[in-house]
Amino acid sequence: MKADIHPDYHDVKVTCSCGNAFGTRSTYEKDELHVEVCSACHPFYTGQQKIMDTAGRVDKFKKRFGR
Template sequence: MKAGIHPDYTEVNVTCSCGHVFQTRSTMGKENFHVEVCSQCHPFYTGKQKVLDTAGRIDKFKQKFGKFSR
């Protein structure tokens, strides 16, 4: 690597809105970084993902287009 052309790669403390704190490395130049979601609170990673059927939209869709499925 050439000297002097790459940014500093330092450790950063990341804080999520849920309170989870972890360390990573970044070229951002800050010591602390705040995020809204992380792997500890995002529904995709926690398995607590919910499918909301508002006003029977899924049933309406199946009634309208169910005849086209095999």
């Protein structure tokens, strides 16, 4: 490998908007990284789906196609 071409690889603390925090190693420049979604709050991992009802679209859909 060539010398001095690779980025610095160091410990980074990742904090989610849900409050979950964990440590990882990364080439990210700063020591802390803030994310909006993590495995503790993402619907794929939790099994709970959140439906955002914007202007009654979900009710309108259910009214049209629900039986």
